[in-house]
Amino acid sequence: MKRFLLFLCMFLLVVNSSGVVFGQDNDDSDEKSNEPAVYTLGEILVKDTSEKPGVTSIVEKEDVEKSSKNDLINVISENVPSFYTANNRIMGFGVADSGAATMSIRGIGVSGWSPQTGSGPTTGVPILINGMDVTMMINNHPVADIFSMKNIEKIEVLHGPQPVLYGSSAMGGIINVITKRRSKEGYDTNVSASYGSYNTTDDHVSHYGKIGNFDYGVSYNFRYTDGHRDQEINGTTFTSEYMSNNATSHFGYEFNKHWYVGLDSYAMKMEIHDPGAEGETSDELEVFDITRGGTVVQIGNTFNKVEGALQLYGNWGRHLSTQPAYDDRDKYESYDSMYGAKLKETITPLDGTNITLGAEGRRYGGKSYDNVTGDDYTDDRYIKEGSGFGLLEQAFFDRFFIVSGGGRYTHNSEYGGYSAWQGGAIVNPFDTTKIHFQAARGFKVPDIIQYYNKWMSGDTTINESGTDLKPETYTSYEIGIEQSIKDIATASLTGYRIYSNNKFTKEIVSGPPTVTEWRNADDFNYNGLEASLVITPFQTLKINAGYSYIDNEYRNRKLPYVPRHKLLSGATVSIGGLMININSEFVQDVYANEGEKTFFFGTVEQKKLDDYFILNAKIAYSFLENYKIFANFNNITDREYATYAIYKTPPSNEFLEYPMPGFHMLAGVSATF
Numbered sequence: 001m002k003r004f005l006l007f008l009c010m011f012l013l014v015v016n017s018s019g020v021v022f023g024q025d026n027d028d029s030d031e032k033s034n035e036p037a038v039y040t041l042g043e044i045l046v047k048d049t050s051e052k053p054g055v056t057s058i059v060e061k062e063d064v065e066k067s068s069k070n071d072l073i074n075v076i077s078e079n080v081p082s083f084y085t086a087n088n089r090i091m092g093f094g095v096a097d098s099g100a101a102t103m104s105i106r107g108i109g110v111s112g113w114s115p116q117t118g119s120g121p122t123t124g125v126p127i128l129i130n131g132m133d134v135t136m137m138i139n140n141h142p143v144a145d146i147f148s149m150k151n152i153e154k155i156e157v158l159h160g161p162q163p164v165l166y167g168s169s170a171m172g173g174i175i176n177v178i179t180k181r182r183s184k185e186g187y188d189t190n191v192s193a194s195y196g197s198y199n200t201t202d203d204h205v206s207h208y209g210k211i212g213n214f215d216y217g218v219s220y221n222f223r224y225t226d227g228h229r230d231q232e233i234n235g236t237t238f239t240s241e242y243m244s245n246n247a248t249s250h251f252g253y254e255f256n257k258h259w260y261v262g263l264d265s266y267a268m269k270m271e272i273h274d275p276g277a278e279g280e281t282s283d284e285l286e287v288f289d290i291t292r293g294g295t296v297v298q299i300g301n302t303f304n305k306v307e308g309a310l311q312l313y314g315n316w317g318r319h320l321s322t323q324p325a326y327d328d329r330d331k332y333e334s335y336d337s338m339y340g341a342k343l344k345e346t347i348t349p350l351d352g353t354n355i356t357l358g359a360e361g362r363r364y365g366g367k368s369y370d371n372v373t374g375d376d377y378t379d380d381r382y383i384k385e386g387s388g389f390g391l392l393e394q395a396f397f398d399r400f401f402i403v404s405g406g407g408r409y410t411h412n413s414e415y416g417g418y419s420a421w422q423g424g425a426i427v428n429p430f431d432t433t434k435i436h437f438q439a440a441r442g443f444k445v446p447d448i449i450q451y452y453n454k455w456m457s458g459d460t461t462i463n464e465s466g467t468d469l470k471p472e473t474y475t476s477y478e479i480g481i482e483q484s485i486k487d488i489a490t491a492s493l494t495g496y497r498i499y500s501n502n503k504f505t506k507e508i509v510s511g512p513p514t515v516t517e518w519r520n521a522d523d524f525n526y527n528g529l530e531a532s533l534v535i536t537p538f539q540t541l542k543i544n545a546g547y548s549y550i551d552n553e554y555r556n557r558k559l560p561y562v563p564r565h566k567l568l569s570g571a572t573v574s575i576g577g578l579m580i581n582i583n584s585e586f587v588q589d590v591y592a593n594e595g596e597k598t599f600f601f602g603t604v605e606q607k608k609l610d611d612y613f614i615l616n617a618k619i620a621y622s623f624l625e626n627y628k629i630f631a632n633f634n635n636i637t638d639r640e641y642a643t644y645a646i647y648k649t650p651p652s653n654e655f656l657e658y659p660m661p662g663f664h665m666l667a668g669v670s671a672t673f
Contacts, residue, residue, distance in 0.1 A: 187210075203222045263295070293315065402425065408421075465517050493531045541573055567585070592655055634661070
């Protein structure tokens with residue numbers, strides 16, 4: 001494996017360094033051109049959706065700006081019908097028992113950590129910032145509160161398994177957040193301030209500039225709320241207060257149109273209070289203080305026949321929880337980090353032929369412990385992983401027919417080797433029609449949490465139990481069509497079949513006292529359908545709708561936190577400086593657990609959450625060219641509902657819900673200079 005990766009890296013470096021040979025036809029014209037050098041950095045995953053098999057949803061910056069939501073996760077949810085996330089508060093998502101960001105695409109993403117509910121955090125949908133993975137690798141899930149930044153150029157959402165280019169954990173798809181970067185000479189600054197229900201504020205400042213071949217950008221976002229609920233337990237008041245500070249930076253230099261070096265960083269510090277589910281009786285609730293950051297250096301090249309980038313990346317974090325009812329004593333503490341390098345080059349030897357080759361290596365892990373008992377959850381453990389991958393794309397008959405296929409080999413220092421594949425085909429019978437087919441097998445090998453993490457004394461790791469844990473896989477087959485009618489309407493319809501094999505789940509194997517063990521769950525196979533429609537009958541009016549159907553039942557079991565039906569609709573009117581956006585979301589048949597289960601302590605019944613219909617709106621008015629006032633209205637009908645519930649052990653032996661906020665609003669002003 002090491003020799004293979006060394007050979008591949010050497011080959012790619014040779015190709016990279018020889019790019020001038022492939023691209024020398026352009027060199028003379030570039031020197032004579034008076035146009036400013038503008039290099040498109042490799043953080044964009046999909047340049048042309050018409051040549052990418054499968055479904056890719058693009059959430060443009062206009063979609064972010066017109067949304068009444070103040071975080072990117074919920075913006076994605078109201079634009080991508082097959083994406084679903086639970087929530088439970090005015091602002092923020094949180095972690096641990098109160099962390100409701102159980103994200104999924106097409107039903108893939110939510111893990112199987114919990115022995116009672118069958119669900120845990122998101123482990124199957126990596127989220128990237130400018131192509132950089134920000135997963136908290138000690139527990140292998142993203143921290144959703146990182147994604148509150150406002151300096152967004154666009155968001156790419158790739159549906160379905162993406163194993164070849166993105167590796168382990170890319171089972172449900174990929175979310176790539178692309179921040180703004182100025183490409184023309186000059187400067188611009190944006191400032192916004194807002195205030196709303198429950199003493200909520202969301203304030204932001206950003207500045208971008210380009211001086212010659214140097215470009216830069218910095219941003220800062222402050223968010224705070226008292227929270228929409230509190231409850232008193234044994235004399236202590238617990239609230240849903242939330243505060244976060246989020247900053248990003250970008251620095252880049254264009255050597256010419258062929259070479260670019262960029263440095264992107266982010267930092268987030270968050271404090272989030274857990275008010276407990278409604279009816280909670282335990283006062284061992286926590287306040288979480290989380291600090292996270294990450295950096296990626298990208299060296300990009302683009303020539304006539306070669307294009308690619310070398311990425312050097314890392315992310316790290318410190319998570320600390322305290323218990324207000326016990327004199328704010330420290331409870332949980334963890335430190336994690338991930339460092340890696342990825343080299344990817346795409347060669348175009350002939351028109352219509354693209355060959356992508358790459359290699360990636362990373363090291364990740366950390367430590368976590370209980371400050372009260374002194375027990376280690378994870379004792380400073382790390383895993384090394386190396387991958388080599390290749391993808392071939394071939395177009396025929398002037399791109400009437402396009403086929404693609406490739407594979408990836410990954411070697412994990414604890415598990416060993418694993419291979420994955422994907423392939424697809426596209427037929428473009430007309431310029432406005434795309435018929436596509438894709439098949440892929442996404443995978444996840446056992447990770448830090450399976451090998452080393454012990455949450456309680458009865459937990460057993462793979463090494464302790466000797467469990468032969470097989471890789472978790474999702475094999476997907478899909479077929480769909482996209483149709484455009486001039487610039488007036490675009491519609492898409494895709495059907496898919498997913499085979500879930502060996503999902504990781506922690507099962508209670510004996511008790512009392514409780515003893516748990518990591519196991520592979522039984523297969524879960526299901527069908528799904530997603531559709532979208534965008535109509536622009538007039539320049540001043542845009543109408544959109546989306547629908548997702550997932551057959552979330554198989555052999556009398558349910559997919560937790562995966563709705564059977566999700567329907568989105570919206571309309572935006574823009575007249576002069578006035579913009580009015582109204583959107584709605586209908587969700588039906590969401591369950592908090594797979595089904596009824598009997599343990600030594602009793603039977604856990606199946607929990608179904610209420611169906612709900614939510615109506616939101618945003619009104620904004622721009623004046624004097626540089627100024628804007630706006631107001632966000634959420635849950636206009638004041639609907640009572642919950643998207644998240646937590647199981648409480650005996651003597652309660654029941655699910656308790658975290659109720660969502662009723663009607664709330666946020667109003668503010670922004671200025672651009």
